[in-house]
Amino acid sequence: xxxxxxxxxxxxxxxxxxxxxxxxxxxxxxxxxxxxxxxxxxxxxxxxxxxxxxxxxxxxxxxxxxxxxxxxxxxxxxxxxxxxxxxxxxxxxxxxxxxxxxxxxxxxxxxxxxxxxxxxxxxxxxxxxxxxxxxxxxxxxxxxxxxxxxxxxxxxxxxxxxxxxxxxxxxxxxxxxxxxxxxxxxxxxxxxxxxxxxxxxxxxxxxxxxxxxxxxxxxxxxxxxxxxxxxxxxxxxxxxxxxxxxxxxxxxxxxxxxxxxxxxxxxxxxxxxxxxxxxxxxxxxxxxxxxxxxxxxxxxxxxxxxxxxxxxxxxxxxxxxxxxxxxxxxxxxxxxxxxxxxxxxxxxxxxxxxxxxxxxxxxxxxxxxxxxxxxxxxxxxxxxxxxxxxxxxxxxxxxxxxxxxxxxxxxxxxxxxxxxxxxxxxxxxxxxxxxxxxxxxxxxxxxxxxxxxxxxxxxxxxxxxxxxxxxxxxxxxxxxxxx
Numbered sequence: 368x369x370x371x372x373x374x375x376x377x378x379x380x381x382x383x384x385x386x387x388x389x390x391x392x393x394x395x396x397x398x399x400x401x402x403x404x405x406x407x408x409x410x411x412x413x414x415x416x417x418x419x420x421x422x423x424x425x426x427x428x429x430x431x432x433x434x435x436x437x438x439x440x441x442x443x444x445x446x447x448x449x450x451x452x453x454x455x456x457x458x459x460x461x462x463x464x465x466x467x468x469x470x471x472x473x474x475x476x477x478x479x480x481x482x483x484x485x486x487x488x489x490x491x492x493x494x495x496x497x498x499x500x501x502x503x504x505x506x507x508x509x510x511x512x513x514x515x516x517x518x519x520x521x522x523x524x525x526x527x528x529x530x531x532x533x534x535x536x537x538x539x540x541x542x543x544x545x546x547x548x549x550x551x552x553x554x555x556x557x558x559x560x561x562x563x564x565x566x567x568x569x570x571x572x573x574x575x576x577x578x579x580x581x582x583x584x585x586x587x588x589x590x591x592x593x594x595x596x597x598x599x600x601x602x603x604x605x606x607x608x609x610x611x612x613x614x615x616x617x618x619x620x621x622x623x624x625x626x627x628x629x630x631x632x633x634x635x636x637x638x639x640x641x642x643x644x645x646x647x648x649x650x651x652x653x654x655x656x657x658x659x660x661x662x663x664x665x666x667x668x669x670x671x672x673x674x675x676x677x678x679x680x681x682x683x684x685x686x687x688x689x690x691x692x693x694x695x696x697x698x699x700x701x702x703x704x705x706x707x708x709x710x711x712x713x714x715x716x717x718x719x720x721x722x723x724x725x726x727x728x729x730x731x732x733x734x735x736x737x738x739x740x741x742x743x744x745x746x747x748x749x750x751x752x753x754x755x756x757x758x759x760x761x762x763x764x765x766x767x768x769x770x771x772x773x774x775x776x777x778x779x780x781x782x783x784x785x786x787x788x789x790x791x792x793x794x795x796x797x798x799x800x801x802x803x804x805x806x807x808x809x810x811x812x813x814x815x816x817x818x819x820x821x822x823x824x825x826x827x828x829x830x831x832x833x834x835x836x837x838x839x840x841x842x843x844x845x846x847x848x849x850x
Contacts, residue, residue, distance in 0.1 A: 421446055421447055421448070422444050422447065423444070423447050423496045424497045425490070425495060425501055426442045426499070427439075427441055427442065427501055428501070428502045428503070429502075429504065430502055430503070430504040430519075430520045431505075432505075432515045432516075432519070432523070433511075435515070435516050435517055437520075440461055440503070441461055443457060447490045447491040447496070450487065450489050450490075451486040451488055451490065452487060454501075455470055458503055468505060470503055470504065471483070471503070471504050471505075472501055472502070472503055473503075473504075473520045473521065474495065474501055475524075479524060479527065481521055484501065507519075525553070529551040529552040530549055530550065530551050531549075532547050533548045533549075533550050533603070534547055534613045534614070536586075536616070537615070537616065537617075538577060538617040539617070541615060548563065550599055552599050552600035553598055553599070554598065555598060555599075556591075556597040557595060559576070559599050559614075560572075560576075569618055570622075572623060572624065573618065574619065575591075575617045575619055575623050576590060576602060576614055576615065576617075577589075577616075577617070578604075578614065579611040579613035589704075591605075593623050593624065593627065629653055630651070630656075630698060631649065631650070632649070632650045632651075632661065633648070633649055634647060634648050634665060634679070634708045634709070635648075635709045635710070636665075636669045636711070637711050639712070640768055641767070641768065643745065648665060648668050648669070650664055652664065653697075654696075656696075657693065657696060657697060658691045658693050658700075659694065661679070661697055662677045662679060665677060672712075673713075673715055676712065677711070677712060677713065678711055678712075678748065679709075679710050680708070680709045680729075680748070681700070681707075682708075682709050682745075682746060683703065683706045685742035686731050686808065687729035709745070716750055723753070724753050725753060726751050726801070727748050727750050728808060728809055729747075729808040730747055730748070730764070731744075731746040731808060731811075732744040732746070732813070733781070733811070733812050734812075734815040735813055735815070736814070740788050740810065742810070747767075749767070749809070751798070754796070755797050755798070757780050757791045757792065757793045757794070757795050757797065758794065760797065761793075764780075777813065777814075779812045780809060781809070781810050782800045782808075782810075783809075783810055788812075790812075
C-alpha cells in the first residue's frame, strides 16, 4: 500500500510469486507493512496478478441504491490503453447482468468523494492506475430515482460524509429518545419531515419540529420555522455556533402551514375564589381572531353559574399585567411568551356598577416580613366602590377568598405604586389613593409559611413549593462524609 496526495492509501505494487520467499523484514525495512489479500478466482496456472509494464490493476465496488449500500466486487488487470467502456462487459459478467443492463461508472477520488468517469477515455487518459477504485451502479429510471434515498453514487458518498444520527424526541415527552434516524446535514426541511413521517406513519405536512436548547435542557420555546430551503444542520444548530443531534417532533391534527396561521393559547380557568379549576384549556384560533372570539370559544369549555361573561388576564410573576380589550387582536397575547393567561367569570356586581361609582382593581398577595414587594399565589380582580374604605372592603375580600376570619384578621392591605408599597389604614378611602396612570394595584400582606398540605386549601394565596436537588461531586465527597 502506498499513500497518495489525496490522503488515501491504495494497493500499488503487487508481489509476484517470485517474492513469496522474501523475508517480510526486507519488503518494508524499518516500518509497518500493510498487505491486501484476496482469494483469486483465476483458473489454475494463471498468475493472480498478470501485471506487466503498461498494465493497471483496477478495483471495483458496487453501489445498490435500492438498499443504500455498497460492497466490494473484485479487480481486473488491463492495459492502460484500454478504454473504460471495454470494462463494462467484464463487470456485467462479474455481476451476472445481461447486456441490456446499463451501468454508470464513477471513480472514487477519496473516501468521501466520487466523480463520474468518461467511458470513452482510455485508462491512461482518465488517469486510472494501480490501486484506483471504480464504483459501479445500475442506471435508474426517473421513477426509481424518485423512490430511493440516494439515486446515484455521488449522492451516496455525500450522504456518508454528511450523515448524522438524529435522536428524535416527542415534544410531549422531551426527556427520552423516541427513535433514531440516519439523516444528512444537507437534507432540506421537507426531506426531514418526510423521513420522520415515514417512521411515525404520519402525514409529513402535520409535523412540527423544535430544536434542542442547552440552556433549557429541553426544547426551545419557539418551534423551527417551516422553510423549504432550511437544512437539517440549521434545524439542529438553531443559529448557534455548535449544534446538537436532538430534534423534537410534534404530531399535529392539522397541516403545519395552516397551524402557522393560527395561535395556540393555554388559558387557566379559575373560580370565584381565585382558585385554579382543572388543567389549562388549550385553544387554537386564527390569528385574525379577537379576544372576544377566544372567550366565546372558551365559554363552551367551562362551567359558569352567574353572568356568563368572561374576563381574560395576563399574569406574570403573580401579578396581573393587563386585561386585554375584547376588540383587541389575539396576536396581542403572544408578545409576552412568559406570561400566563388566566380567565374567570365576571361577577354581576362588576357589570352593574357605573364607572363613576366603582372600579375593578387587580389584587395580589405579598409575603410578610420582607423589605420589598414579594408576590406569590394567584392574583385576581376586585370591585372597589367609590366610597369603599379598607374596613368596608376587607369583608368582601375575606368572603371571596374563603379565608377563616381569625386568620384574615392578621392580613394587611396595601397599595403598590410603581413598586413602592404603602399600607392602608382601616378608615382610608381607597379611591383617594389611586392615580391616573394605572400603575397601581392592591396587595394583601400575610405570611407565606404554611406547609404544602395546608396551603392547598387556599391555592389562590399560598405559595407553590419546589424540591431542591443536592448533588455531591467527587472533589467534595470526603469532606461531605466527614461533615
